[in-house]
Amino acid sequence: MAAKYSLIFIIHRRLGDHTPKRCSRYTAGRKCCINPAMIITIDGPAGSGKSTAARQLAKALGVAHLDTGATYRAVTLAALRAGIDLEDERALTDLAGRIDLRLEYDNSGELRVILDGQDVSREIRTAEVADNSHYVACSTGVREVLVAMQRRVGAELAAESGGVVAEGRDQGSVVFPDADVKFYLDASCEVRAKRRCDEMPEADYEQVLRAIRTRDERDSTRAVAPLIKPDGAVVIDTTDMNIEEVTAELLRQVRSAQ
Ligand code: DC
Numbered sequence: 001m002a003a004k005y006s007l008i009f010i011i012h013r014r015l016g017d018h019t020p021k022r023c024s025r026y027t028a029g030r031k032c033c034i035n036p037a038m039i040i041t042i043d044g045p046a047g048s049g050k051s052t053a054a055r056q057l058a059k060a061l062g063v064a065h066l067d068t069g070a071t072y073r074a075v076t077l078a079a080l081r082a083g084i085d086l087e088d089e090r091a092l093t094d095l096a097g098r099i100d101l102r103l104e105y106d107n108s109g110e111l112r113v114i115l116d117g118q119d120v121s122r123e124i125r126t127a128e129v130a131d132n133s134h135y136v137a138c139s140t141g142v143r144e145v146l147v148a149m150q151r152r153v154g155a156e157l158a159a160e161s162g163g164v165v166a167e168g169r170d171q172g173s174v175v176f177p178d179a180d181v182k183f184y185l186d187a188s189c190e191v192r193a194k195r196r197c198d199e200m201p202e203a204d205y206e207q208v209l210r211a212i213r214t215r216d217e218r219d220s221t222r223a224v225a226p227l228i229k230p231d232g233a234v235v236i237d238t239t240d241m242n243i244e245e246v247t248a249e250l251l252r253q254v255r256s257a258q
Pocket residue numbers: 046068069070072073133134137167168169170171
């Protein structure tokens with residue numbers, strides 16, 4: 001079944017003069033901010049700091065940010081809404097091929113996730129969606145659909161904005177194995193649990209720590225696209241780093257790879 005995924009780019013306004021052809025530092029044949037259409041991947045477990053770092057790195061480079069977790073979350077939300085048995089792999093795959101999922105970027109560069117015409121950017125961040133997303137992430141059929149979408153969207157974003165920072169669990173290993181620069185971010189379970197609790201003051205630390213360990217185990221042992229350190233990835237342990245230090249290190253690595 002043909003998937004109905006599509007993407008609307010509203011990134012010109014966000015990137016302004018930073019797209020290669022418009023960049024004031026661009027002269028024909030020369031690099032501006034980064035190599036034309038550079039693909040950078042960032043993988044890592046929950047709480048490693050990859051989402052914030054990916055967003056900040058993309059901003060610093062003036063390129064697009066592709067949050068692939070949002071696509072798994074959107075399919076999870078669609079399945080919950082449709083009342084589909086989350087262990088029914090076939091039903092999940094059919095659903096993934098049926099829904100209309102769009103990624104849009106608003107004027108301030110924020111990602112908007114549009115599911116069947118409705119903005120679900122907020123709904124996909126609920127605990128219910130997060131807790132159930134592993135069913136969708138473990139489905140081979142759903143992954144095939146989403147990986148194809150991510151490759152297409154990543155290539156389009158990179159071509160349009162001069163580069164893309166693609167973030168997830170399998171970006172450097174499966175989706176973009178030939179990426180120009182690959183990162184794998186990690187941190188101790190304890191620090192990752194603490195970061196989560198800082199974001200959600202009402203959360204119980206021990207409970208969050210247990211959930212992180214369970215999620216790690218699930219992500220790294222699942223049969224399809226397990227979380228691994230991709231070949232050639234620069235591994236950064238963020239346990240003792242703040243987000244500014246992480247972003248600065250990523251930026252330094254990208255610059256030295258140019
Ligand atoms: O990073 P996140 O919490 O938004 O990810 C949501 C879910 O999707 C989580 O179960 C991990 C999964 N995921 C994945 O399997 N592969 C990706 N490339 C991105 C996310």
